[in-house]
Amino acid sequence: xxxxxxxxxxxxxxxxxxxxxxxxxxxxxxxxxxxxxxxxxxxxxxxxxxxxxxxxxxxxxxxxxxxxxxxxxxxxxxxxxxxxxxxxxxxxxxxxxxxxxxxxxxxxxxxx
Amino acid sequence: xxxxxxxxxxxxxxxxxxxxxxxxxxxxxxxxxxxxxxxxxxxxxxxxxxxxxxxxxxxxxxxxxxxxxxxxxxxxxxxxxxxxxxxxxxxxxxxxxxxxxxxxxxxxxxxxxxx
Numbered sequence: 001x002x003x004x005x006x007x008x009x010x011x012x013x014x015x016x017x018x019x020x021x022x023x024x025x026x027x028x029x030x031x032x033x034x035x036x037x038x039x040x041x042x043x044x045x046x047x048x049x050x051x052x053x054x055x056x057x058x059x060x061x062x063x064x065x066x067x068x069x070x071x072x073x074x075x076x077x078x079x080x081x082x083x084x085x086x087x088x089x090x091x092x093x094x095x096x097x098x099x100x101x102x103x104x105x106x107x108x109x110x111x112x
Numbered sequence: 113x114x115x116x117x118x119x120x121x122x123x124x125x126x127x128x129x130x131x132x133x134x135x136x137x138x139x140x141x142x143x144x145x146x147x148x149x150x151x152x153x154x155x156x157x158x159x160x161x162x163x164x165x166x167x168x169x170x171x172x173x174x175x176x177x178x179x180x181x182x183x184x185x186x187x188x189x190x191x192x193x194x195x196x197x198x199x200x201x202x203x204x205x206x207x208x209x210x211x212x213x214x215x216x217x218x219x220x221x222x223x224x225x226x227x
Contacts, residue, residue, distance in 0.1 A: 032212050044218040051213050088153055096212050099157035099168050
């Protein structure tokens with residue numbers, strides 16, 4: 001069965017620091033990959049997604065992610081975080097089984 | 113213009129009660145889902161319906177029964193609530209079956225607390 005691992009459970013950064021959140025999945029076939037964000041008390045919002053093509057995808061709010069097939073990774077990056085980026089970040093994969101498999105989430109805390 | 117809406121947003125109830133959570137989407141999607149987010153923020157699929165037909169039924173106690181009166185609505189009824197049912201329940205929808213190349217859109221969640 002496929003699984004998604006997010007190794008950083010809690011990340012604390014100062015404003016303007018660069019961010020990279022790791023995501024690895026275990027599945028040998030074709031995947032669609034997603035990053036969702038959950039701001040405090042709010043619903044899951046789509047940050048970005050990868051279906052095919054350019055492995056570097058850009059999303060909303062200055063986020064980007066790179067799909068590295070050989071490493072089964074889809075890491076999320078942002079060059080300079082803001083206090084408003086404080087949230088929970090979830091990586092998810094669709095392998096065609098008609099539901100998303102989520103990682104356990106990474107809590108990002110940005111200090112002003 | 114909420115795309116995926118859920119009611120109620122918060123639900124506090126006693127053990128043993130029966131409760132329902134409602135979900136509606138106005139995106140014209142064919143497929144709807146229920147996910148459960150536990151206290152450790154881990155999200156897991158519970159059910160999925162495509163055009164009112166159940167297509168995913170994960171290992172969920174049969175106290176949980178989804179009902180889809182039409183493709184825009186997917187309700188979740190829970191019988192004999194237990195403490196372990198306390199969680200946030202998210203509804204989601206996608207265009208056609210949840211296959212590849214689809215994006216799922218999530219509702220605001222229903223925070224259920226069983227006392």
